[in-house]
Amino acid sequence: MARGGQRQNGARRGTQQRRRTRAVDNEGIIPVLARTVREVENAVGRGSVMSSVRSKFQVVALLAREERTRVKTDPDLNESRRGEQLKRLDGIATILATTAARDSTLFTLLDENAEVSESAKVLMREMLEEAGLEAPEEPEPQVDDVVLPATHRQVVPQSVVSRQLANPFLVPDFTNARQVRTQARRLAGWELLGPLFRSFEYAGAGASACMALPDLEADPGAFQAPDGLELMPHQAQLVASAAGGHRTFLLADEPGLGKTAQALLAAQAADAFPLLVVVPNVVKTNWAREAGLWTPARPATVIHGDGRDIDGFADIVVVNYEVLDRHVGWLGEFGFRGMVVDEAHFIKNKQSQRSQHVLHLSEKIRARAGRPLLMALTGTPLINDIEDFQAIWEFLGWINDKVPLGDLMESLEETGLTPQDPGFYPAARQSVVDQGIVRRRKVDVAADIPARRVADLPVELDDEAGRSIREAERELARRLVGRYESAMATRSSGRTGEGIDHDLVRRVAQWEREDGSSEGGENVFGMLRRIGQAKAGLAADYAAQLARSVGKVVFFAKHVDVMDQAAEVFTKRGLRYSSVRGDQTTKHRQEQIDAFVNDPDVSIAVCSLTAAGVGLNLQVASNLVLAELSWTDAEQTQAIDRVHRIGQEEPVTAWRIIATQTIDTRIAEVIDRKAGLAARALDGAGEDVVTSVDVQLEALVTLLTDALEEQAA
Incomplete structure (x- = not known):
């Protein structure tokens, strides 16, 4: 027992x-x-x-x-x-x-x-x-939970809410996701970001600054531009690369080579819609206009302020850096399949709020789309302060703040080299370039582009001065309509049928031009001067960007106060400039010209459109900014000819700054119509028959006609 x-x-x-x-x-x-x-x-x-x-x-x-x-x-x-x-x-x-x-x-x-x-x-x-374990405490909010200054607030436009309600089950798209290698890497113990940056500093003469792009000879017509537009060969190459599956680009072409069109058409080729475009304020209106030209089937919307007027169902959303902080929340959840950052050198300081917002949004987009189209656009040469490109490389997903990522890391592994090997640096540089760096200069593609062209750059005057100008223009239109209606009511003979009497419209416009502001309102001369003053800062800011990107720039303006405002901007930017004005002695004027031509540190010439429009030789530059509109095409052409002269070895681009939603646009249209758009596009040739009187009269005719048509609608 x-x-x-x-x-x-x-x-x-x-x-x-x-x-x-x-x-x-x-x-x-x-x-x-x-x-x-x-x-x-x-x-x-x-x-x-x-x-x-x-x-x-x-x-x-x-x-x-x-x-x-x-x-x-x-x-x-x-x-x-x-x-x-x-x-x-x-x-x-x-x-x-x-x-x-x-x-x-x-x-x-x-x-x-x-x-x-x-x-x-x-x-x-x-x-x-x-499991009976204690969950870790939530960390302090970093980039993913963007902390905004108390002076700003997050907003969600109503049209975006409507889109979200219409697509309640929007899910991430990982159709094109690539498998990520997770095993230990041979280079895991090496510090690689420093050597990657130095690989660009050590680059020898002739080192490639452009990834391999498709050869279009096999199918030159595969990438056609929309009707009425021409796609240049160098543009078609990048679009073909996107169509072939490449998804990250640092597009660093010189200004004037059509980066905006390339980005839009690349998005179309990659089916990367909806597309987010982050830009400086000075060019956001131009992006919307270019989208209407190059991707007309894809509606675009521009975010102003709190975005009350945006189209939440648009395929292209354009936002400027200055208001990005208000919208970063809903933009991160919108479901974008592509993102473009224009003037990408704006995000070089990773500590800045704009950089953090851009990096946050790119991370959100990559988390929702396996291989989104990401494009950074900048004209800044790659050899200048290469470490400034760390934030751009992070935006593109090539690196994080510590190590190379994904395809770049795989490429470095495949070299079989380490930073202690001399051959590592050229191989590493090529690995980065192959990720998507595209850099072409004007001289490289000179056969593709006209020897001289005028490029309009629309800007928006959204401050108090802009609102005042638009109200003065509305008052001028009301005054013209009043004159027209009085004439219609009192005349005893002539045309009495329905519709606008265009002969009478022209006579009323002529009376206004001759009388000026005799009735107490502002005339067209005063209005154009105020517009020039209002856009002076924006024009100077763009000229400063050009100077940083491509070298010497000529800045033309009609009025002294616009030139003074521009000079203040250049001084604040740390840019040296010379000045050519009508009140200078001959000796002082020549000293200023010599400084611009011969001193490499003088990057901008601030010139009077009338005083410097003739007799100067400034072909040391190939870019000029027309901050104010001329009254005639001849005056504008004379200014361009200061740069486009015998001895000029590069194509010349004149950037004409135009204030949208003002009479500025009508003046530009009249000048183009009178001189002939085709002639101006073909190297500035054309009939010199338009006078300042013609332009003033036609601008007033257009203004009155538009007001009468709006009234009748």
Whole structure:
């Protein structure tokens, strides 16, 4: 009996030990992970890879990594117990790997730099709590939770809310996602960002600054521009690259080579809509206009202020850096499949708010779209302050703040070199260039572009001065309409039918031009001068950008106060300039010209349109800015001819600054119509028959006609 009791007691002790073992096995995070990974495996096997399944997959991977580290270093575990838990974690890892093999887009969630969504963070806390573990405290908000200054507020335009309601189940698109290699890399222990930057400083003569682009000779007509527009060969090459699958570009062509058109057509070729475009304020209206020309089937909308008037259903959303902070929240959730950053050197300071917002948005877009189109546009040469490009490379996803990423890291691995090898630097530089750097100069593609052209750059006057100018223009229109209606009511003979009497319109315009502001209103001369003053800062800012990008620039203006405002901007930017004005002595004038031509540190010539429009030779520059409109095409052509002269070796671009929603646009249209658009496009040739009187009269005729048509509508 004693022996039997001992056997019974031993059996009871064995059963209790097994129960204790099973209880221990069912405690902690491992059983929670095992159950969840089976749920993911079953869902993927059914073809269901919804966002909730992706979150589970990612959270299991993250917690399994942490638990493996804990198990390996836990001093309270004996070797037997440690081995048992590591074996269970290996089983979980095996299921993760086989599941990802069924849907390769899941591999992106295994990368150590993959973004953890808010839903995944919530799930992680729930799983830890279920396992009886304490969830970590939430970190202080960083770039992902953008902290705005108290002076700014986040907004969500109503039309965006309407779009979100119309698409409540918008899910991430990982159609084009690539598998990310996760095993240890040979270069993992090396500091690589510094050598990458230095590889550009060490570049020898003739080193490539442009990735390999498709040869269009095989199919030269494959990429046609919209009707009435011409796609130049160098533009078509970049579009072809996007059509072929390339998705990140640092487009650093010199100004005047059509970067805007290339970006829009690349987005079309890559089907990267909706597309977000972040630009300086001075060019955002121009982007909307260019979108209407190059991608007419894709509606564009421009965000002004709080965005009350934007079209939430547009395919192209244009926003300027200055108001990005108000909209960064909803922009990150909009579902963009592409993003363009114009004048990308604006984000070179990573500590600035604008840079943080841009990097935040690019991360959001990459998290939702496997391989979005990302383009950084800048005319700044690549050899200047190469470390300033770190933020741009991060925006493109080539690097983070510590190491190269993705394809760039793979390319560096394939060189078989390390930074201690002399051959590493040229190979590393080429690896970066191959990621998508495209740099062409005017002289490289001179056969593609006209020897001389005028490019209109619309700007928006959205301050108090702009509002005052528009109100003065409305008052002028009302005065013209009043004169017209009085004439119609009092005349006893002549045309009496319906519609606008265009003969009378012309006579009324002529009376206004001759009388000026005799009735107390502002005449067209005063209005144009005020417009010039209002856009002086914007024009000077663009000239400063050009000077930083391509070298010497000539800045033309009609009025002294506009020249003075521009000079103040250049001084604040740290740019040296010379000045050519009508009140200078001959000696002083020549000294100023010589300084611009001969001194490499003098980057801008601020010139009077009338005083410097003739008799000067300034072909040391190939870009000029026309800050104010001329009254005649001849006056404008004379100014351009100061740069486009014998000895000029580069194509010349005249940037004509035009204030939108003002009479400035009408003046420009009249000058172009009178001189002939075709003649002006073909190297400035054309009939010189238009006079200032013609332009003033035609501008008033157009203004009155538009007002009468609006009144009749």
